[in-house]
C-alpha cells in the first residue's frame with residue numbers, strides 16, 4: 001500500500017477552486033488505491049483533502065506535533081501519529097510516504113515542499129515530489145525556480161524533476177514512472 005503525503009494550506013484561500021481541488025486530490029488518491037498522509041488538521045485545504053480521501057474510501061494518517069494535539073485535528077482519521085516536535089513530525093511524514101504533493105498554501109506548505117526538494121537534490125530522498133498548480137497559484141514560485149537555474153544555484157535536472165500539473169490524476173500517473181535524478185548537487189565546484 002502506497003501513501004501519498006499532501007502539503008497544503010491550513011486556510012481555505014481566496015479562490016474556491018483551491019478547496020475543490022483539495023477534495024478532488026483526496027478522492028484521486030483513493031481512486032489510485034493509495035492512502036493519504038497529511039498534517040492532521042481539519043482546517044482549510046488540509047481538512048478538505050482529508051474529507052475527499054475519506055469519503056472515497058482511502059485510509060488517512062494524520063501526523064501532528066503535540067503542540068497542536070487536541071485542538072485542530074480531524075475527528076475521522078484512520079490513524080493519528082503524535083510526535084514530540086515539528087522536526088520529528090516531518091521526518092515521520094517522510095518515512096511513511098512514497099510521494100509528496102503540494103497544493104496551494106502558505107509558509108508552512110512552502111517550507112515542507114522546499115525541504116523535500118532539498119532532500120531530493122542531495123540524494124537523501126528518491127521519492128517523487130509534485131506541485132498541483134491550481135489556477136496559476138505557483139506560477140511566481142516556478143518562475144523563481146527557473147531564475148535560480150539561470151543564475152546557477154540549481155541544476156536544471158533538479159528543476160525538471162519537480163512534477164508540475166493542474167490535474168491530480170496526471171501527477172499520480174507521473175509518480176508511477178518517476179526516476180530520481182542521480183547527479184551531484186553542486187555547480188562550478
Ligand code: AMP
Nearest residue numbers: 007008009010039041105106107108109
Ligand atoms: P500553511 O501553508 O502555512 O497554512 O501551513 C500548512 C502546513 O503547515 C501543513 O501542511 C501542516 O503540516 C502545517 N500546519 C499548519 N497549520 C496546521 C494545523 N493547524 N495543524 C496541523 N498542521 C498545521
